[in-house]
Amino acid sequence: MRLLALTLLCSLSLRAPRALCCPCHQPELCRSVEGARDLEVFVFDVGGKEWRSYDWTKVTTVAVFGLYDAELMCFAHSRGARVVLKGDVSLSDIVDPANRTAWIKEKVNLAKKQFMDGINLDIEQAVDTSSTEYYALTALVKETTEAFHSEIPGSQVSFDVAWSPKCIDKRCYDYPAIAESCDFLFVMSYDEQSQIWGDCIAMANAPFSQTITAYQQYIQMKVDPKKLLMGVPWYGYDYPCLNFSKDGVCTIPMVPFRGAPCSDAAGKQIPYSTMMEQINSSQSGRMWDEKQLAPYYVYKDNGGQIHQVWYDDPESIYLKTSYVRTKGLGGVGMWNGNLLDYSNNPIAQQQTRAMWNALIGPSDKDITMAANCKPVLQH
Numbered sequence: 001m002r003l004l005a006l007t008l009l010c011s012l013s014l015r016a017p018r019a020l021c022c023p024c025h026q027p028e029l030c031r032s033v034e035g036a037r038d039l040e041v042f043v044f045d046v047g048g049k050e051w052r053s054y055d056w057t058k059v060t061t062v063a064v065f066g067l068y069d070a071e072l073m074c075f076a077h078s079r080g081a082r083v084v085l086k087g088d089v090s091l092s093d094i095v096d097p098a099n100r101t102a103w104i105k106e107k108v109n110l111a112k113k114q115f116m117d118g119i120n121l122d123i124e125q126a127v128d129t130s131s132t133e134y135y136a137l138t139a140l141v142k143e144t145t146e147a148f149h150s151e152i153p154g155s156q157v158s159f160d161v162a163w164s165p166k167c168i169d170k171r172c173y174d175y176p177a178i179a180e181s182c183d184f185l186f187v188m189s190y191d192e193q194s195q196i197w198g199d200c201i202a203m204a205n206a207p208f209s210q211t212i213t214a215y216q217q218y219i220q221m222k223v224d225p226k227k228l229l230m231g232v233p234w235y236g237y238d239y240p241c242l243n244f245s246k247d248g249v250c251t252i253p254m255v256p257f258r259g260a261p262c263s264d265a266a267g268k269q270i271p272y273s274t275m276m277e278q279i280n281s282s283q284s285g286r287m288w289d290e291k292q293l294a295p296y297y298v299y300k301d302n303g304g305q306i307h308q309v310w311y312d313d314p315e316s317i318y319l320k321t322s323y324v325r326t327k328g329l330g331g332v333g334m335w336n337g338n339l340l341d342y343s344n345n346p347i348a349q350q351q352t353r354a355m356w357n358a359l360i361g362p363s364d365k366d367i368t369m370a371a372n373c374k375p376v377l378q379h
């Protein structure tokens, strides 16, 4: 109620330009959050009210990819967590420096108006090395960071990068320069089968060694490990199998992507919560792939079609996030915070807690629970 009343006051005061009115019940909650954290826990939020059930003892930044929610901003600030905008623009629109400046100004003003603490640049477009867009992108990151840092003291500018810097999905960006120019690179260590060059089969969304090798590539490019945030998936891929072999290999339809003949686009992304509902009634139950260090299961749909589902759970996530600590990366994060089951169901609550804990380091109990598997069929 309090929030509503104040929001009303805000809209009335719109007549007086520049009067920024704080929607929180304590005006100091509208101040931007400052200071560095030992470990960033960077959460993408896609809207809705699940954020109320997040583990706020861990969250340090929420990137708002859904509608702006003043209540979320006030609450995050009360927990010392930043709230940042989503920044997405077609690169051809910001090649011109004046257009770039205009775009940045608009974002800074929006962030100020909404009492936000920075921006997450999510530009996943294909770019050729040394093209006009290549330089424009680097300039965009640099200028956005300068503008935010000077206009909103303590603000944070992050940039989303593919799981590997090796022109994945034709994203040939100047990674060292971009990292140098912003606070964090959020490494999207998922969708790692977006370009399948070998056998067209279902595989893990974020296999362990492929994921870790790519961090080594970033570090070899002289990206400061402190600037790298490890992004893990809270979703998996459900693949319909064209053919399901005796040794458990699921052949998937050929769906080309950015030059590769096959892709995870042959599957469907599904939330962790959905998989946890489905897994116990699946044909296989939870299986563990010893090569990719990832769980999966097999089920038959109502039409008799076999599906293989590859995902991440506390065990596979913990293996990866352990590297964050041993290598001194800047933090962790996930796509996305909304994908867990935040209901009152005690089993769901336990699974949800285990997922949050795996970002930092789970208890032994969480691991034992996750590893409650049937005999493993390998491939």
Ligand SMILES: *[C@@H]1O[C@H](CO)[C@@H](O)[C@H](O)[C@H]1NC(C)=O
Pocket: 092, 093, 094, 096, 098, 099
């Ligand atoms: C760049 O800005 C100019 C002047 O505002 C505008 O007319 C033009 O359409 C913009 N170009 C792009 C590609 O956005």
Ligand SMILES: *[C@@H]1O[C@H](CO)[C@@H](O)[C@H](O)[C@H]1NC(C)=O
Pocket: 243, 244, 245, 246, 247, 251
């Ligand atoms: C499908 O799998 C079966 C059993 O593993 C195998 O014998 C057959 O050659 C496969 N067919 C195709 C089209 O891959």
Ligand SMILES: *[C@@H]1O[C@H](CO)[C@@H](O)[C@H](O)[C@H]1NC(C)=O
Pocket: 276, 277, 280, 347, 372
């Ligand atoms: C699924 O089975 C596991 C292992 O037996 C159990 O711990 C878990 O609670 C079950 N999940 C549901 C939703 O019943």
